[in-house]
Amino acid sequence: MRYLPRDTILLSSASVLSDSWLRSQHYGLSREDDHHPVADHGQLGESRHQYDWVARYASPLLAQLTPQFRTRAGVLVLSDPGGMVLESTGNSGFLKKAEQLSLAPGNLWSEDARGTNAIGTALALGRYCEVSGKEHFLSRHAALFCAAIPVYSPQGKLAGVIDISSPASTPWQDATELLSRAAWEIEQHWVQKQVSPGQMMVQLRLPGPPEQVTYTHSLVFEDGILQGANSLACRDFGLQPQDFGKRHQDTLFTAGIEDCAMTQVGDTAYQVSIQTPKKRTGITVPGKSPCNLTPEIPTPLAPSGVNIEKALRVVNAGIALCINGETGCGKEYLGQRLYRQSKWHAGNFVAINCAALPEHLIESELFGYMPGAFTGASSRGYMGKFREANGGMLFLDEIGDMPVALQTRLLRVLQEKKVVPLGGNRAFPVEFSLVCATHRNLVAQVEQGLFREDLLYRIQEFTVEIPPLRQWHDRHQFIEQLWAELGGPARGIRLCQSVVRYLADCPWPGNVRQLLSQLKVLLALSDDGHTVTLGDLPVRHSPSRTSEPSGAEAVSPQHPAPGVRELEAIHLSQGNMSEAAKRLGISRSTLYRRLERQRT
Numbered sequence: 171m172r173y174l175p176r177d178t179i180l181l182s183s184a185s186v187l188s189d190s191w192l193r194s195q196h197y198g199l200s201r202e203d204d205h206h207p208v209a210d211h212g213q214l215g216e217s218r219h220q221y222d223w224v225a226r227y228a229s230p231l232l233a234q235l236t237p238q239f240r241t242r243a244g245v246l247v248l249s250d251p252g253g254m255v256l257e258s259t260g261n262s263g264f265l266k267k268a269e270q271l272s273l274a275p276g277n278l279w280s281e282d283a284r285g286t287n288a289i290g291t292a293l294a295l296g297r298y299c300e301v302s303g304k305e306h307f308l309s310r311h312a313a314l315f316c317a318a319i320p321v322y323s324p325q326g327k328l329a330g331v332i333d334i335s336s337p338a339s340t341p342w343q344d345a346t347e348l349l350s351r352a353a354w355e356i357e358q359h360w361v362q363k364q365v366s367p368g369q370m371m372v373q374l375r376l377p378g379p380p381e382q383v384t385y386t387h388s389l390v391f392e393d394g395i396l397q398g399a400n401s402l403a404c405r406d407f408g409l410q411p412q413d414f415g416k417r418h419q420d421t422l423f424t425a426g427i428e429d430c431a432m433t434q435v436g437d438t439a440y441q442v443s444i445q446t447p448k449k450r451t452g453i454t455v456p457g458k459s460p461c462n463l464t465p466e467i468p469t470p471l472a473p474s475g476v477n478i479e480k481a482l483r484v485v486n487a488g489i490a491l492c493i494n495g496e497t498g499c500g501k502e503y504l505g506q507r508l509y510r511q512s513k514w515h516a517g518n519f520v521a522i523n524c525a526a527l528p529e530h531l532i533e534s535e536l537f538g539y540m541p542g543a544f545t546g547a548s549s550r551g552y553m554g555k556f557r558e559a560n561g562g563m564l565f566l567d568e569i570g571d572m573p574v575a576l577q578t579r580l581l582r583v584l585q586e587k588k589v590v591p592l593g594g595n596r597a598f599p600v601e602f603s604l605v606c607a608t609h610r611n612l613v614a615q616v617e618q619g620l621f622r623e624d625l626l627y628r629i630q631e632f633t634v635e636i637p638p639l640r641q642w643h644d645r646h647q648f649i650e651q652l653w654a655e656l657g658g659p660a661r662g663i664r665l666c667q668s669v670v671r672y673l674a675d676c677p678w679p680g681n682v683r684q685l686l687s688q689l690k691v692l693l694a695l696s697d698d699g700h701t702v703t704l705g706d707l708p709v710r711h712s713p714s715r716t717s718e719p720s721g722a723e724a725v726s727p728q729h730p731a732p733g734v735r736e737l738e739a740i741h742l743s744q745g746n747m748s749e750a751a752k753r754l755g756i757s758r759s760t761l762y763r764r765l766e767r768q769r770t
Contacts, residue, residue, distance in 0.1 A: 186295075186299075187305060190285075190286040190291050190294070190307070191286055191307055193281055194281060194285035194286050194307040197281065197285070199282075199284075199285045199307060199308070201285075201308060202308075202309055203285075204310060206277070207277070207278040208272070208276050209276045209277075209278060210276075213254070213276075214254065214256070214275055214552075215539070215551065215552030216550060217250045217252070217254050217256060218256055218552065219550060219552070219553070221250045221329060223329050223356070223360060224248050224256050224257055225558050226360075226363070226518055227356050227363065228248060228257075228321075228332070229519050229520055229521050231355055231359075232246065232259055232521055235352065238348075239261040239264075240261065240497065240498075241680075242261065242336070242342070243261050243264040243336055243337055243340055244264055244334055244335060244336035244337075244342060245259065245260035245261065245264055245273055246258065246259055246260050246332070246333070246334055247289070247331075247332070247333040248332050248333070249279060249289050249293075249330050249331045249333065250329075250330045251328045252278070252280055252293075253278055253279040253280030253281075253283065253290050253293055253331070254276065254278055255274065255275050255276060255278075255279065256275060256330070257275060258273050258274055264336070271313070271335075280293065281293075281294050284307070284308055284311070285306070286305065286307035287301055287306055287308075287311060287316060288300060288317055288335070289318045289331050291318075292318035292319060292331050292333075293320065293328070297319075297320065298317070298318070298349065298350065299318060300315070300317040300318075300345065301316050301317075302315045302316070302338055303315065303338040312338065313337060313338055314336070314337070314338055315335070315336050315338045315340075315341035315342065316333060316335045316336075317333065317345035317346065317349055318331045318332065318349070319331065319332055319333075319349040320401075321356055321357060321401075322357060322400070322404065323360065324360055324361045324390070324398030324399060324400070325398060325411055326399065326401070326409055327411050332349060332352055332353060343749055353401070354385050354400065354402065357401055357402075358388060358400055360400075361388045361390060361398055361400050364390070364398055365390055365398075368392060369446075370391045370392070370445070371388060371390050371391075371444070372389045372390075372391065372419075372427055372442065372444055373388050373389075373442070373444075373445070374386065374388075374435065374441070374442060375387075375440060375443065376438075376441070377439065377440075377441050385402055386400075387399075387400070387402050387407075387440065388400045388402075388403060389403050389407075389419075391419050395415065395416065395417070395418060396416070396417040397414060397415065398414065406435050407422055427444070476504065476634055476636060477634075478508075478511075481508055481634050482508055482511055482512060484631075484632045485514070485563075485603050486513050486514075488601075489632050490584070490604040490628060490630070491508075491606070491632050491633075491634060492606045492629050492630040492633050492634070493505065493606070493608075493633075493636060494608060494634070494635050495607075495609065495635065495636030495637070495638070496638045496681055497609045497681070497683075498680050498681035498683035499636045499639065499681040500636055500681075500682050501567075501607040501609075501636060502521075502565075502567065502607065504634070504636065505521075505607060506519070508563075509562075509603075509605075512563070512603065514561070514602070514603045515562075516561070517560065517561035517562025517563065517602070518558055518559055518561075518562040519562055519565065520555050520558050520559040520562065520564050520565065520602075521567060522555055522564070522566055523568055524566055524570075524576075525567075525568040525571035525572075533579075533592055534552065534554070534592055535554065536554055536555050536556055536576075536579075536580075537554045537579070537589055537591055537592060538551065538553045538554025538556075538557055538589070538591040539551055539552050539554070539592035539594075540591050540592065540593040540594040552591075554589065554591060556583055556589045556600055557589055557600055560599075560601060560602055561601065562603070563602060563603040563605060564602045564603070564604050565605050565607070566604070566605070566606040566629075567606075567607050568607070568608060568609075569606040569607065569608050569629060570612055570615055570620075570621065574620070574621075574622065577621065577622045577625050578622065580625065581622065581628060583600070584604065584625075584629070587600055587601060604629065606629045606630075612626050612630070613626070638678075639678045639681045639682055639685060640676075640677045640678055645673075645674035646670055646671070646674045649670050649673050649674060650665070650670065652689055653665055653689060653693075656686075656690065656693055657693070658693055661696075661698045662698050662700075663693065663696045663697075663698065663699065663702065664701050665692075665702050666701055666702065666704075668704050669702050669704055669706075672704060672707065673685070673707075692707070
């Protein structure tokens with residue numbers, strides 16, 4: 171089931187584009203305007219304080235999505251309901267250009283500020299939209315492709331927007347699905363975190379095997395009265411913000427929901443599951459409520475060769491953990507898993523990309539500031555990332571790329587466990603789990619004078635090495651698990667054992683990320699009930715071992731399988747068939763015909 175919280179809008183629709191452009195003209199804008207509307211730092215801090223869903227509920231998701239931006243030009247942007255950019259992260263190279271294109275925090279992207287654009291237009295329409303190239307009202311933004319989707323609070327109120335922006339020449343073809351999933355996960359996390367003892371959460375799910383990728387309707391009731399819901403439930407039940415705190419569950423479900431295994435919403439039947447959280451007991455984190463050591467949250471696959479139990483003990487003991495490994499081997503996912511299973515999970519997961527911190531915002535972003543600390547400072551001040559992580563986990567990604575000047579201040583915070591905001595003389599105590607990740611050799615960085623030796627000892631109290639995928643011992647099982655996660659078995663699509671063996675023997679220089687991309691291509695090209703054989707594979711690598719498949723299914727790197735050129739193009743296009751056809755210089759229908767001929 172594909173989930174879009176509101177109807178999808180592509181601005182190639184002439185009427186929608188025309189309406190947005192008319193609104194832009196009504197605001198007094200002209201296409202050649204070159205102004206850069208930016209909020210002052212005080213307004214930015216005020217908005218971050220008011221719309222703290224970004225720090226509380228979006229940070230874990232941002233850490234999961236960051237790897238996708240390392241090899242693709244683009245940034246992920248989160249804004250408040252007024253179109254002010256609160257956070258932006260992504261490809262470190264494109265981030266510099268993004269700042270020039272006004273995608274850094276504090277910039278205003280409402281329609282009245284910049285005319286037709288994905289963030290502002292998604293806010294105006296209350297639904298997903300894409301704006302590409304010259305569809306932007308302001309000519310200066312014609313170099314951008316942007317896609318945005320609204321995020322709603324559990325009470326049905328617009329909380330902001332999550333956006334992907336990239337060069338118009340290389341648009342994100344999978345932006346619709348990626349953003350739809352991201353918005354649903356943020357809203358789902360938000361709803362789950364707000365369920366308290368005495369309340370009942372009703373979840374509706376399409377029938378199917380547990381591994382099937384689907385989206386859940388979530389509604390929260392207390393004494394039968396609606397208290398919260400995600401936007402998917404709001405859409406399908408026709409809920410409005412005024413319904414919360416007033417609407418009774420009997421008006422939504424014709425039968426007593428507590429006794430139902432299935433229920434009907436419109437023309438669709440859903441499986442029903444009910445959660446009634448009990449009073450929590452367990453370890454108390456400073457400044458937080460007691461929490462369970464093991465939350466009921468699904469955990470990602472564990473990287474091979476990593477002792478999760480030992481790493482979890484280290485994290486729970488407050489010992490700094492450093493995760494080393496090649497790019498794409500799963501460092502971010504391991505950090506997420508440890509956070510979710512640790513005693514710190516009731517606090518915030520605050521991820522910082524050390525390679526992408528804007529120089530002019532480093533101190534105020536990390537350390538915060540006091541009211542009136544500088545001209546334009548918020549009257550309430552700003553907490554800063556270190557204090558946001560208090561009671562939770564601070565995940566420092568790409569620690570090896572942190573500027574030396576910032577390393578000194580970080581070391582002081584880690585040693586003293588205190589933070590002094592800009593403009594203040596009071597030190598605020600902080601207690602968090604520190605997890606760092608890097609693909610660099612930090613010892614070599616120290617020898618070259620690029621990393622402080624004393625900081626190295628402080629962040630590497632315990633080290634976890636994630637081996638590259640080619641060295642994993644359970645590659646066969648891992649491939650089967652990934653295939654199930656992608657939904658292959660749910661569609662009756664299976665990988666024959668020759669394919670599993672062949673994939674397991676490939677060297678995969680891009681590690682898990684490259685393997686996952688290959689499996690997505692195979693899934694996109696397979697019909698329901700199809701068995702994937704070696705003839706369906708684009709041959710890119712010689713097997714890393716001497717064993718070769720034999721018989722009719724054997725494929726030699728010197729004699730690749732038919733259709734390799736087409737499959738290569740699809741792989742490079744991230745599974746987008748239109749883009750792949752353009753790469754090959756043929757029409758999409760011709761591409762489909764060629765693939766069908768190879769299959770038969």
